[in-house]
Amino acid sequence: MNEVTLIGIDLGKHVFHLHAQDAKGHEVFRKRLSRLQLLPFFSNLKAVTVVMEACAGSHWLARKLNQMGHVAKLVSPQYVRPFVKSNKNDYIDAEAICEAACRPTMRFVEPRTEAQQLLAALHRTREGLVTERTATINRIHGILLEFGIVIPLAKAMLRRLPEVLAVHDLPPRLTRIIERLYEHYRYLDQQVTDIERDLTTQLREDENAARLLSIPGIGMITASLLAAEVGSVAQFAGGRNFAASIGLVPRQHSTGGHSTLCGISKRGDRHLRYLLVQCAHAVMHRATQRTDRLGEWIRSMLTRRHPNVVACAVANKLARIAWAVLTKHTAYDASRLKFAD
Incomplete structure (x- = not known):
């Protein structure tokens, strides 16, 4: 059997498809591995170059493979697409990844560190909470507007929302709905504040x-x-x-x-x-x-x-x-x- 020098992995949630090539670009083997089988397979393999698309889970896998002695590289999916031949399946995708990685002018994505992924997770969480908080504020304003109550969008006015509700004659059930939304808004606002505090702590530890x-x-x-x-x-x-x-x-x-x-x-x-x-x-x-x-x-x-x-x-x-x-x-x-x- 020819010696394997390059392996392309088509990533999945539960199943991974591998395409291995030798130094001349000839196919050596194709394999279908489960998530539990993947890392043990590479731990028993001689050090090779492993290429995969930069997507969910790829940075974690690249770090694991680098720790085993392999050379893990990530390719942007848009650069792999032109190398897909004829009909598309998982093995052909893995082969296309190898073809793209062999190009001398190919640009690769630098694998993220664990700290960088943690910061990115904090930002995604914060962005989602801010979107939810804005939607909750708009929901409160929309419901009150239906009953002829217009309040400013400022946060200071939202803090006084219970006082505003007290001076208007609203149905008790509507008041309870608004109070629920207000409590949800306060919860989201506190979560955003906590995440921003975590980001500040992370920044203090970062020399950049x-x-x-x-x-x-x-x-x-x-x-x-x-x-x-x-x-x-x-x-x-x-x-x-x-x-x-x-x-x-x-x-x-x-x-x-x-x-x-x-x-x-x-x-x-x-x-x-x-x-x-x-x-x-x-x-x-x-x-x-x-x-x-x-x-x-x-x-x-x-x-x-x-x-x-x-x-x-x-x-x-x-x-x-x-x-x-x-x-x-x-x-x-x-x-x-x-x-x-």
């Missing part, structure tokens, strides 16, 4: 946090998400590559020697891109008070472009600054910024 927090407009939430999502900055050749991975660069559709640039590509992490754009708006809001080169550049851009376009440009700039700060292990320095004419 202080560097990221020194960047204009970037606060605790964005800094912690950057620390979780960026991973090893060595996987990006430059700041533009990092900004492109978040989807903050123009999408290109050029042909025949004519360059056509569209809007931003909106690839990558949607939540991180949203936070960076919000950070950009915060910086733009105080642009008139800034005397550094960043403030001058923003004011100059606002005279020529729509504010939303400028916000995307500033978000792109913040992403590049974050990459530079993490790469050079230094705090933000406004004097070292470079801007295109």
